[in-house]
Amino acid sequence: MQLFGTTVPTKLPEVIGRVGAVVESPKFAPHLSGRRNLMLLARTIGLSSDRVDEVLARVSLAGRDQDPFRTYSLGMKQRLAIAGALLKRPHLLILDEPTNGLDPAGIREIRDTIRDLAASGVTVLLSSHILAEVQQVCTSATIIGHGRMLASGPVDELLASANESYRVVVGDLATAHRVLAEAGFSVSPDDPETPTGLVVESGGGSQAVPGAARISETLGRRNLWVEELTPLRIDLETYFLELTRDQGLGESQ
Amino acid sequence: MRLLGVELTRLRWRRTVLALLAAAILIPLVIGAAVVWDTRPVSTADLVAAQEMADQQADDPFVLDEIEQCVADPEMYGAPVGTDVQQACEEMMLPQAEWFISRTPLDLSSMINDLGPAIPILLVVLMLLLGATFVGADWASGSMSNQLLFEPRRTRVWAAKAAAVALVAAVTAFVVQLGFWAALALVARSRDVSVNPEVWDSLVGIIGRGTLLVAGAAIVGFSLTMAFRSTVATLGLLFAVTVGSTIVIATLPLQGNNERWMVPTNLSAFVLNGTDYYNTQEETTCSQEDGEEMVCTGMSRLGVGGASAYLGFILVGTGALGWQSFRRRDVP
Numbered sequence: 001m002q003l004f005g006t007t008v009p010t011k012l013p014e015v016i017g018r019v020g021a022v023v024e025s026p027k028f029a030p031h032l033s034g035r036r037n038l039m040l041l042a043r044t045i046g047l048s049s050d051r052v053d054e055v056l057a058r059v060s061l062a063g064r065d066q067d068p069f070r071t072y073s074l075g076m077k078q079r080l081a082i083a084g085a086l087l088k089r090p091h092l093l094i095l096d097e098p099t100n101g102l103d104p105a106g107i108r109e110i111r112d113t114i115r116d117l118a119a120s121g122v123t124v125l126l127s128s129h130i131l132a133e134v135q136q137v138c139t140s141a142t143i144i145g146h147g148r149m150l151a152s153g154p155v156d157e158l159l160a161s162a163n164e165s166y167r168v169v170v171g172d173l174a175t176a177h178r179v180l181a182e183a184g185f186s187v188s189p190d191d192p193e194t195p196t197g198l199v200v201e202s203g204g205g206s207q208a209v210p211g212a213a214r215i216s217e218t219l220g221r222r223n224l225w226v227e228e229l230t231p232l233r234i235d236l237e238t239y240f241l242e243l244t245r246d247q248g249l250g251e252s253q
Numbered sequence: 254m255r256l257l258g259v260e261l262t263r264l265r266w267r268r269t270v271l272a273l274l275a276a277a278i279l280i281p282l283v284i285g286a287a288v289v290w291d292t293r294p295v296s297t298a299d300l301v302a303a304q305e306m307a308d309q310q311a312d313d314p315f316v317l318d319e320i321e322q323c324v325a326d327p328e329m330y331g332a333p334v335g336t337d338v339q340q341a342c343e344e345m346m347l348p349q350a351e352w353f354i355s356r357t358p359l360d361l362s363s364m365i366n367d368l369g370p371a372i373p374i375l376l377v378v379l380m381l382l383l384g385a386t387f388v389g390a391d392w393a394s395g396s397m398s399n400q401l402l403f404e405p406r407r408t409r410v411w412a413a414k415a416a417a418v419a420l421v422a423a424v425t426a427f428v429v430q431l432g433f434w435a436a437l438a439l440v441a442r443s444r445d446v447s448v449n450p451e452v453w454d455s456l457v458g459i460i461g462r463g464t465l466l467v468a469g470a471a472i473v474g475f476s477l478t479m480a481f482r483s484t485v486a487t488l489g490l491l492f493a494v495t496v497g498s499t500i501v502i503a504t505l506p507l508q509g510n511n512e513r514w515m516v517p518t519n520l521s522a523f524v525l526n527g528t529d530y531y532n533t534q535e536e537t538t539c540s541q542e543d544g545e546e547m548v549c550t551g552m553s554r555l556g557v558g559g560a561s562a563y564l565g566f567i568l569v570g571t572g573a574l575g576w577q578s579f580r581r582r583d584v585p
Contacts, residue, residue: 016405023398025395027394027397027399028394028396040259040400041399043262044403045403
């Protein structure tokens with residue numbers, strides 16, 4: 001495995017100075033203040049207390065830095081951990097489940113911090129099971145299942161590559177259902193009891209002609225005029241479930 | 254050196270460490286104060302009180318009855334025959350004032366064999382705890398993994414922490430022992446009790462070897478906790494060794510030399526530059542000529558070399574265990 005072109009873990013000391021990480025829960029000496037915990041880390045790599053002040057201010061802990069770590073809320077502990085990771089001015093920041101156990105305000109604080117860091121040029125690698133969070137915060141995502149990479153790329157492109165779905169309303173639902181199915185679309189009623197429209201999967205965004213245009217064209221050729229055609233937006237979670245549908249991932253959880 | 258500085262700061266900021274260092278100063282201080290009090294010069298008031306007690310007991314019918322029996326049969330009481338029997342029996346039987354003054358003067362040479370190893374062994378226990386609790390807190394809080402994100406070379410981290418506990422333990426042991434004996438020497442001088450130059454030579458050796466011993470003990474406590482990753486596990490093992498090793502060693506077929514392999518014997522031998530121990534397969538008889546030291550047969554000598562090898566094996570063994578464990582195992 002290589003990091004910044006250097007083989008790790010054999011040559012990890014050469015690149016560790018460019019990598020910051022918060023792995024699982026924040027881990028600091030509970031009786032020491034946030035400032036003293038960071039001072040010990042800073043001195044390890046020869047940094048001054050000014051740098052500690054900078055990172056404390058960056059994560060908005062400057063007013064509570066003299067308090068013992070054990071008195072911090074979960075959100076404050078997580079922010080202190082991020083401050084510790086930022087001490088080295090990392091090019092890569094690895095965050096593992098950074099919003100675990102946080103209240104909504106804490107989650108928002110951490111997400112804002114991550115966005116600010118990314119905006120300032122830091123590459124943030126976020127490991128999370130909360131895919132909505134990944135979709136909100138990340139520009140690119142890699143999905144791993146059973147130790148294998150299932151998909152990787154910019155989030156927008158991953159979602160665009162998924163099956164596009166539309167809600168279609170026409171006057172004759174039964175005929176439209178049959179015509180679209182014959183044309184190769186995956187079709188189902190929007191409500192099994194009293195359907196008022198159809199859910200049509202157009203087969204992914206990789207096709208040359210957009211899905212909405214092909215549905216409209218197919219129905220129009222048979223004089224079935226579309227009254228409503230609404231794209232059903234897929235999220236990363238749905239994409240993940242589609243991706244892993246046949247692999248049994250998550251069944252035990 | 255930078256890492257060593259960080260670890261010394263971490264030590265300084267840990268409250269348990271400060272408490273143990275305070276105990277390392279206070280307990281010898283209390284022992285020293287007790288020695289000074291117990292050896293205080295006899296005052297006039299003490300002599301008067303002792304004389305009163307002697308006079309009071311001299312009138313005791315039991316004592317008078319004993320003197321009468323002694324006069325009647327002096328040989329049975331060991332009184333010299335052919336002299337004034339009455340006077341000889343009274344000298345033997347009548348309570349004297351000095352019988353009621355049990356205080357001995359402050360004599361450093363007679364204290365070396367007891368307090369010489371006692372102070373370092375007390376410090377050994379405290380610095381074992383210091384080494385264990387110092388790094389045990391890192392494992393308990395999980396902050397070890399954080400530290401390794403800043404310095405991933407584990408051997409350097411291990412060495413810096415070991416050096417920090419050894420340095421603090423050594424300085425503490427040196428200062429406490431030096432202060433203890435210097436204070437007693439000053440008190441002795443203030444009481445006009447001279448200190449033999451040979452005593453100073455012995456004390457220099459005791460303080461030097463005691464300092465090494467305490468520093469080694471701190472490394473043992475540290476290394477065991479680096480291996481077990483738990484202060485409680487280290488303390489449990491040390492308790493088991495303290496209680497169990499003496500019992501186990503006593504039952505081993507070692508041709509009467511069992512005591513040679515016990516930890517306290519080796520600690521004393523190391524600090525005192527050698528010590529005598531009982532060989533249980535030989536009969537022990539002791540004799541003492543006038544003005545000479547007591548000579549016993551059936552005793553064996555354990556030199557400082559043998560004790561050093563024994564204690565060095567423990568130090569190197571636990572050190573290697575802790576270092577290898579830290580180097581190879583994943584850090585949570």
